[in-house]
Amino acid sequence: MQDRIYMDNSATSQPDPQVVKAMLPYFIEQYAVASSQFSHTPGIQAREGLDQAREIITKKLNAEQESVIFTSGGTESNNLALKGTAWAHQGKKNHLVISKIVHNSVLHSAQWLEKQGFDITYIDVDEQGFIDPDHIREAITNQTILVSVQHANHEVGTIQPVQEIARICQDADTLFHIDACRSFTMLDLNLQTLPADLVSITGHLIHGPKGVGALYIRPGTKIQKWQHGGYHEFDKRAGTENVAGIVGFGKSVELAQQKHVDYIRGLQKQLMDGLIQEIKGTVINGPLDPDKRHPGNVNVSFSRVEGESVVLHLDMKGISVITGSACFSRSLEPSYVMMAMGFSHERAHGSIRFTLSRFNQESEIGRVIRSCNDVVESLRKISPLQ
Amino acid sequence: MDPDIIVDVIGETCPVPLVEMRKAVLKAEKGKVIEVKGTHPASKQEIPMAVDSLGLKLLKTEESDGIWHIYIRR
Numbered sequence: 049m050q051d052r053i054y055m056d057n058s059a060t061s062q063p064d065p066q067v068v069k070a071m072l073p074y075f076i077e078q079y080a081v082a083s084s085q086f087s088h089t090p091g092i093q094a095r096e097g098l099d100q101a102r103e104i105i106t107k108k109l110n111a112e113q114e115s116v117i118f119t120s121g122g123t124e125s126n127n128l129a130l131k132g133t134a135w136a137h138q139g140k141k142n143h144l145v146i147s148k149i150v151h152n153s154v155l156h157s158a159q160w161l162e163k164q165g166f167d168i169t170y171i172d173v174d175e176q177g178f179i180d181p182d183h184i185r186e187a188i189t190n191q192t193i194l195v196s197v198q199h200a201n202h203e204v205g206t207i208q209p210v211q212e213i214a215r216i217c218q219d220a221d222t223l224f225h226i227d228a229c230r231s232f233t234m235l236d237l238n239l240q241t242l243p244a245d246l247v248s249i250t251g252h253l254i255h256g257p258k259g260v261g262a263l264y265i266r267p268g269t270k271i272q273k274w275q276h277g278g279y280h281e282f283d284k285r286a287g288t289e290n291v292a293g294i295v296g297f298g299k300s301v302e303l304a305q306q307k308h309v310d311y312i313r314g315l316q317k318q319l320m321d322g323l324i325q326e327i328k329g330t331v332i333n334g335p336l337d338p339d340k341r342h343p344g345n346v347n348v349s350f351s352r353v354e355g356e357s358v359v360l361h362l363d364m365k366g367i368s369v370i371t372g373s374a375c376f377s378r379s380l381e382p383s384y385v386m387m388a389m390g391f392s393h394e395r396a397h398g399s400i401r402f403t404l405s406r407f408n409q410e411s412e413i414g415r416v417i418r419s420c421n422d423v424v425e426s427l428r429k430i431s432p433l434q
Numbered sequence: 435m436d437p438d439i440i441v442d443v444i445g446e447t448c449p450v451p452l453v454e455m456r457k458a459v460l461k462a463e464k465g466k467v468i469e470v471k472g473t474h475p476a477s478k479q480e481i482p483m484a485v486d487s488l489g490l491k492l493l494k495t496e497e498s499d500g501i502w503h504i505y506i507r508r
Contacts, residue, residue, distance in 0.1 A: 356449045357480065360456065364487040430479040 053367045053412045057253070057344055058202050058230060058403035063296070064255040070299040071257065074292035082289050094291045101298025105262060108301050109247065110238045112267050117281040118294050121261040122229035123153040125248035126196075128263055128274050128285065129225045130157040133194045133246070134166055135272035143167045143191040147179050147208070148388035150198045151227055155384075158196070167191070175390050176335045177206030185216050194223040194246075199231040203372060203385040203401060204334030205345025207235065214243045223269065229253055229261070233304035234312075234343055245269045251293065255405070256300030260293035308406040313343040315404050315413060320346050322417040327424055333386065333399055344405060347372075349391075349398040350420075353427040358400055361423040367416055372399040435494060435505055437469035438462070444473050444501060451477035452484060455506075459488060462508040467493065470504045478502045 054062065074097060082098045083091030098118075106116050119125045134144060146158050148170045158168045169187040171179055184195055195217050200207050210226055217224035225246040228237055232249040239247065246269065250261035265271055265284065277286030317338065323330050329351035335341040350358065355371025362369055372383030382396035391399075402416070441458045443451040451472045458468050470481055478495070481504050485492045493505040 354448065357452070360449055360452050361480075361484060361487060364456065364484045426483050427480070430476050 050366050050415070053408070053416060055402040055404060055408065055412075055416065056368045056370055057405040058342075058401065059370065060252045060258060061255050061405050062407050063252075063257055064300060064303055066303060067256055067296045067299045071292045071296040074295050078291070082291050097295045098289055098291050101294045104298040104301050105249070108233065108237075108304075109249075109264055110240045111264055112239075114282055115267055116262050116264050117284050118289055118297075119261045119263055119285060120259055120290070121252070122151070122227070122248050122250035123261075125229075125250070125261045125263040126151065126153040126225075126227055127157050128271070129246040129248060130154060130161060130194065130196060132271040132274050133223055133225070133269070134161050135274075136270040137193045141191045141193045143169070143189055144193055145169045145171060145184060145187045145195040145222075147171045147173060147197055149173050149177055149201055149203075149206070149385045150196060151202055151229070154196050154198070154227055173206070173388055176340075177201050177204050177385070177389050178335070178340075179208050179213070181209055181212045181216055184213050185220075188216070188220045188222055192220070192222045194225055196225040196227065198227040199237070200228075200235060200342040200345070201334070201385060202230055203383060204347045204389070205230075205342035206335050207231070207340050207342060210244070211242055217245075218243045230342055233301060234309055239264065239266075246271075251297035251300055254300045254304055255407075257293045257296040260290050260297045262297070309343050311406060312404050312408075313338065315408055315410065316341075316343055316346055318410070318413045319402060319404070319416065320348075322413065323348055323420060326417050326421050331395070333389075333391070333395070344403050346402040346404070348400055348402075349395045350400065350424045351394075351398060352431045353398055353424055355398050355400055357427055358398075358420070358423055361427070362419055365419045365423070367419055369400055369402050372396050372401065435467065435469075437505060438466040439468045441468060441470040442472075443477070444471060446472060446477075447474045448476050448480070452480055455481055455484065455504075459490065459506070459508060464508055466508045468506045468508060470506070471501055473501055478504070481506075 078093045080090035080094045082095040162168045171183050197208050214224050223245040226244045227248045229250045233254050245266040247264040252258040275286050331349050333347040359371045372386050386396040439458050441454050443454050455470050482492050491507040495504050
């Protein structure tokens with residue numbers, strides 16, 4: 049068996065060894081609870097590690113001091129953004145706007161709020177996954193609390209026009225939340241020029257640890273604390289901070305560089321071009337313009353084959369990718385993202401997502417294309433689909 | 435042929451036979467013989483493909499009364 053090729057970085061990414069190294073002292077020596085300056089020395093040391101990570105992340109976002117709170121990950125950040133702002137405005141406003149292709153943590157939070165009596169407008173996307181900002185403008189009413197959009201989609205990589213949507217929300221005096229879990233450190237996210245009120249980010253998608261994320265909350269934004277207990281995280285999120293994870297998250301942000309993005313974009317082009325050229329009946333899912341697509345995302349459908357068969361056979365050739373096919377998902381439904389983009393069931397079932405990182409090698413691209421070609425050709429020979 | 439492990443996927447369709455075969459292969463010790471028996475025609479063709487990808491040995495394939503049996507050495 050050859051070395052494994054991991055191309056499922058939109059699910060999670062390989063922790064950078066430097067991240068793991070930075071975290072280790074916080075398990076072994078500096079394991080105390082991050083405490084105030086009036087506490088014992090180990091607690092103060094842990095606090096320093098936490099504060100330093102917060103500073104790195106705040107600086108990367110070009111955000112205000114004390115505007116970033118740590119959470120257990122992107123899912124919690126998204127839950128807090130939606131539920132926290134909805135409850136903070138309860139009795140005064142009752143409407144939220146989300147796109148149909150947001151991550152499940154936003155979609156299911158919105159659906160839960162709907163059951164609690166809030167009104168939700170679900171915005172359509174086009175066949176490449178783009179939101180028309182005019183649809184957001186038309187959906188906002190004087191009851192709208194929040195608009196939530198995913199910066200870069202997790203399945204097809206579509207980058208939304210967040211700057212334009214932010215201006216629309218600002219003009220309408222409506223809060224704007226961005227789920228930037230896939231885009232943070234990969235795409236420009238400068239909160240001095242982008243007037244977003246809430247931004248969700250996570251560590252494990254950028255070579256940091258799992259179990260740690262953050263939510264940017266623009267100072268003055270009304271948000272109801274959701275997890276009660278102590279007064280952690282500026283009294284917005286109770287619970288002993290995951291100091292080791294937070295330090296690792298900070299380190300992963302510190303290590304992220306533009307040259308990595310450029311490198312990944314090069315791999316993306318090679319892979320996308322190679323699959324199209326080498327395998328007949330391949331269509332690209334998501335944006336065709338690479339500038340409007342997440343640098344690490346390649347999503348294609350191979351005609352006349354089931355995605356889960358391709359995934360299983362690639363796995364047995366040592367390649368890790370995923371599919372939007374129904375059998376692969378825990379819900380047993382085809383990808384809701386692709387259905388919202390107007391795809392046929394066959395196209396969704398045949399979709400394969402490759403998501404790249406800086407740890408992928410150029411040499412891997414050729415092997416992936418050859419393996420896909422072999423698998424698709426073999427499966428087509430026995431395929432009942434014509 | 436006496437298999438060490440039997441994977442019964444009779445009545446199951448794609449991709450279940452392949453998934454179960456992979457599960458058995460991952461658990462089996464080196465040298466053990468795995469028999470996969472099923473009825474789905476596409477799986478009968480897909481499993482030998484997977485055996486090849488995994489670098490395993492396909493010992494025998496036989497079929498009777500609509501049930502195929504694939505023997506693999508881990």
